[in-house]
Amino acid sequence: VTETVSVAQAAWEGLRLVAAWPNLLHVLGATVLAMVVAFLPGVSGVTLMTLAIPFTLSWDPVRTLLVFGPFVGGATFMGSVTAILFNIPGAAPSAATALDGFPMARQGRAKTALGCAALASALGSSFGVLVLILLVPVMRPATLAFGPPELAMLGLWGLVTIAAVVRGSIVKGLAAAGLGLLASFVGLDPRTGELRYTLGLPYLRDGLSVVVVLLGMFAIAEVIQLVVDDRGPASGGPRAERLTGSLREGAAAVFRHFGLFLRSSVLGTVIGAIPAVGGTVASFLAYGHAVQTARTGRDRFGHGDIRGVLAPEAAHDAKDGGSLIATLALGVPGSEGAALLLAVLTLHGLVPGRDLMTTQLPLVFVLIWSLFLSNWITSILGLSAASLLARLSVLRARRLAPLILGLAALGAFAHAGRIEDVVLAMACGVLGYYMRKHGWPTIPFVMALVLGRLFETNLHLAVRLHRLGRAEFWTRPIALALFVLSVITAALPFLRRKRPAPGTGAG
């Protein structure tokens, strides 16, 4: 394609290319492959992409993009399946889904949680893709609009929402958040390059890996709990014949809380469009937002509230559309997967930027539609297997504990190939277990860890740019809006206290 075509024509042409025989088979095959990989903790589509790159050199660009759509973000729902069933996040963003998804499985409502996650994931992804299509003409300014002041304020807003997710002792909750912030400071000081809290270990120079910490705090802590409690089913819930809940109930929850779904999807898309922020921040911010804005039953969060499954799933999958914005429009990848996508595009002579977004737009749409289809295929296939998967949650704990431990250790090792990561995951597992045992909430800890680095790095940059006269905070509307949002979020609990809550029971 050599001439500039309109967005609508390009979208149609892209759809026609995807639907042409046997192109749909490529999407299906790549999706199934991505689903299998996404099911394994710590291993992601990035691994598949690395493996696939040598093969794609002899392929035409259309076939390559058809396959890379599912790899770059098409099967993320599968990572949530293990999060819901066993408290093992298949990828870091799925950890937020586990916060309420796993308690639901323990209550025998795994199918409900899976149904909700599958539909929220597919619809969230569709939302992201829709926004991507609508924003094609303004992709570049949209991505460039987020500089250090905006990102610092986004981080601040995320940190403020932590107050909303604290359960039980407010002192313990805030102390856990403080510990999480401290943990986020481990490694190189972004401003000066000095080492902080590394104990002289080169391993700690890059800071604590969020993926590894989450595997420890969730999966390994769960294994310890299983072994200590010596309970029957791994989920701690009822036996198979007593499984309650249904896929329909879970799917219906997406429409019952459609406002939350939309807000979470918008949040995911916006965060996806910002390079180097990522799905983990999107998921946890959406979770915090869900708790913060819940009018009823806020105490149910963390104990099996379906809104705690819906919000992170929608945000996580909507993020993929957004992250393509930065990669395709500016050649700036928003994630490791997007970086590999960029490498493949370059190898095929496709240069991200103006040309790709104008003269080669149909190829961009091949990628978009492939991603879109892949998310729906994943949800449909995942849902088909949901009944079977839900029964896994009632297997005997003693049989599953070694398997979960092995998978978590493998996931930690596969993340970067370092044995130290396995040790860190184990240490975090022990920490997570004791925190739970003594009533210290783990959610504020992990949220502060995820958001702390984003906030600190960008705060330093924003202050430095301000001092050098390059970033006037008061003249940046997005930064100001996020600051105002943070103030409102912080003030909400005090405003709510003045009027009694109308009751509980949502979800």
Added chain:
Amino acid sequence: VTRPPLRPEPPGREPQPAPARRRGARVSRRRVLGALGIAGGALLSGPGAWAQPSGGSGPCVPLAGKRVRWIVPHAVGGGHDADSRLIEPFLERRLGAEVVVENVPGAGGIVGATLLRDARPNGLTMGLVNGPGLLLAALTGDSAAPNPATDFAILGRIGRTQHVWATGSASPLRSVDLLLREAEKRAILVGSVDVGGTSFASVALIAPLLGIAVEFVAGFPSSRSAALAAMRGDVDVVSFSLDVLQPMLDSGDLTPLLQISARPLSSTRVLDGVPVLGGAAGLAIRRARSLKRDVAETGADTATVIALIGAGRLIVAPRGLDAGLFRCLAQELRGVLTDPGFEAAARASKRALDVADADGARAEIELAARRGEKFIPILRDTIRRMRR
């Protein structure tokens, strides 16, 4: 693809396929990646690549049938990883050994490089390290960083780290002349990822040579985030490797200002007409003349800085290799790097080569380390100012 004059491999020496895998050997992600890398290499080099006779003759016989760990101190998907997976199938066939690429990222390459340095020098552990990154870390006093000039047996160089100064396409500083003129009025703002790394040094050491003042805005989470800051106009200049900047230069989002090299970096058209720092007609010499500085000294200093920044991606093994083993490995690697099939594979993968044999690579890094010490106080001063 550029290649300095190396003697080609004598005819008659044929690469050999890897031996069959041991039964029951551990199957890991790396192993799968390695296997796929071989497949990728075979795809790149065409059907003839598998038709080479097998064997295991020559001085590397002790390695035949063994498993060689190839350590990459950086993450999957980066330049060092891509280069390593390019080398892997060719080296396997030459050694008759199983070469397994292992990514050991962390601490800017220090974790993997330390593992390489501390491995047993028996030829079963090799790898590809970032020469300038390690050298700068070692020279500026990072006690954890291995010194590539003294801590390894250097077996060759696959390419150089080619840096370019660039600015946003909307910036008024559209050329290096405009930048120099602006620098007479104020300090130039430079976006940087870390403090003390190669990209940081590529500005901190070159700015004094050009007689300009710079202010760093350090701490961007990635090179691409810093490049975005240049596009937005938050900073005036970024300096990163051509690998990183190429997509943004190609798309016109960034404007190249200066090639940190003694000769044009690449055949890429986007750098046509962009001034080169070094060489007799380079910007540093022209600037020295206009500032009435010692031209000869400036020329020598510029050459040293370019050597320091562009020390390249070095193929190394632990120090203490048996002399025969060292010679054989160096010879086989030279054979790989000059193999037309390998060069074709590199071209297909768009990897820029600038190869050197063991002697050439070692001589350059030792010279860079020796002469580079003169510039370390400048670097340390800049870092100290950043930390104040």
